[in-house]
Amino acid sequence: MNAYDDKHFFEEYCKLREGENYNDILETPAMLSLLDFVEGLRILDIGCGFGKTSALLSDMGAQYVLGIDISERMIAKAGSEYKRRHVEYRVLPAEDISEIGEEFDLVWSSLCFHYVKDLEQLLKDIDSILRDKGTLIFSVEHPLSTASYDGYYTNGPDGWTGYHLSDYGMEGERRSTWFDTEIVTYHRMMSTILNMLVRSGFAVEHVLEPLPDDAAIKRLPRMIREYQKPSFAVFKAIKR
């Protein structure tokens, strides 16, 4: 069972996403800023969660959105809360996308790929279901955030003074506990992600390490820490 299908974890996660949060203030706007247009696109949303962004992309004019997620609870919530006429939700792990048998103009994935063990295989699978010159936009937990086995912010007299970084060069599995549930993520260096994209047939078009502006910091003051160590990395790549 994946963590998102654990009842307690799922409830806590939903609470977290209800309030002011990093995803809505920082990560989703960064992802959206990389979109040239949405009208008429056939979109695959990998790790769609409860469907908020799949629905948004549909509302923005997508022809069709297929949202997939490994979690049955997520897909159930998506189907009830973010139902749209041209959006379909399906329980499917990222590893099985070659089963879909359709071609897409855009593959979108928010904060999912750091859970994927064989990212290079996934990128190759994405390349094969994208049309020529199709676009991949995805975000991950920033490599600086996944690196440390015991990363922590250090508090100085003037506020956040830095971050204790370690093991950036030690790629591989990281185990952590989130709402009493063990989560496994995979740490990869920035260079590794970029080289996997190139080897899988993509041209790197844009990379973002999003930082909060003054308005964002006013809404969520602890976001000032993003200037010490960003939480997210966002990539836009084009199928060559």
Next chain:
Amino acid sequence: MNAYDDKHFFEEYCKLREGENYNDILETPAMLSLLDFVEGLRILDIGCGFGKTSALLSDMGAQYVLGIDISERMIAKAGSEYKRRHVEYRVLPAEDISEIGEEFDLVWSSLCFHYVKDLEQLLKDIDSILRDKGTLIFSVEHPLSTASYDGYYTNGPDGWTGYHLSDYGMEGERRSTWFDTEIVTYHRMMSTILNMLVRSGFAVEHVLEPLPDDAAIKRLPRMIREYQKPSFAVFKAIKR
């Protein structure tokens, strides 16, 4: 006057480069690993220093190497110690390469670009003197190394336990003291360097954050720290 033309600084720098050092063990091999071939190439080496690599590229079969450096002392040393028949050394700042008026197959630059204030302009200048599909290979101090105003390693009971990182998101000037001389470098996030490359007409081909192998650590044990925070980032890009 640039720091490398300060007599004391220059002498200390030369001593540093004589012993076992990070450049020879880690950075130069990483740069060389990105070369497909050298035979017959016309190469511009920006920030060639005392010419060691310009001479090496010539010895590897380059048709012609032009090594440029802002420092008169460096160019004088290059001309005397690394003289080669098909290598020319010239005092010229990176900012003035459009003056050269020649076309190159490969532009090579080792640990120079973090001293350049307007990197995007330089990348555009490089793009304009490269032949179609020409290659740019360069290294910089890793953004994790240039970031912190006061970065330091933390020593734990088991050795190096991490690095105090700060201000990764605060791009711009960094002043530090090296052999009693003030050095100005420019911190840029990884994403900024990549986006500048794309905007300047390059396709990103390969990125390396080189790590030492066991043999390297045996030669220089403190290199184990590279696994906490790499010192170098190396980029290979192709003119589109």
